Amino acid sequence: MPIYTYECQSCKHVFEVEQSMSDAPIKKCIKCGKAVKKIIPQDSSVGIIFKGSGFYSTDNPKK
Template sequence: MPIYGFACADCGHAFDRLQKIADADPTQCPSCGKETVKRQITAPSFRLAGGGWYETDFGSNKKNLAEKPAAAASAKSE
């Protein structure tokens, strides 16, 4: 389940909540009790980096799955 960030527009109290995508967002602030809570836009907790997708990132034999191997491409053309 994803973690969403919320903040109260009235008092500024910020909090996180673990909830299902289908669950309704909270509307009442746990700090001041007013119904001015809005969902915040937050950065993802992971990042994809590098030159492509690899079978494994920890082995010494890295194989880039995003590129077609030259041997397989030349075998198909023959």
């Protein structure tokens, strides 16, 4: 399973979570419970492509 990295917006704690693509993204810091931000790896091996009008991201599903 892929490992996602999150950074807490409050305490700046960075942690990694192993989860499948279908799992809901982590929203809370495991230390303080505040909002976290997913860190997208700046790596070409990640198969996410941003194209002008056709914005599409598989790891940010709409609900």
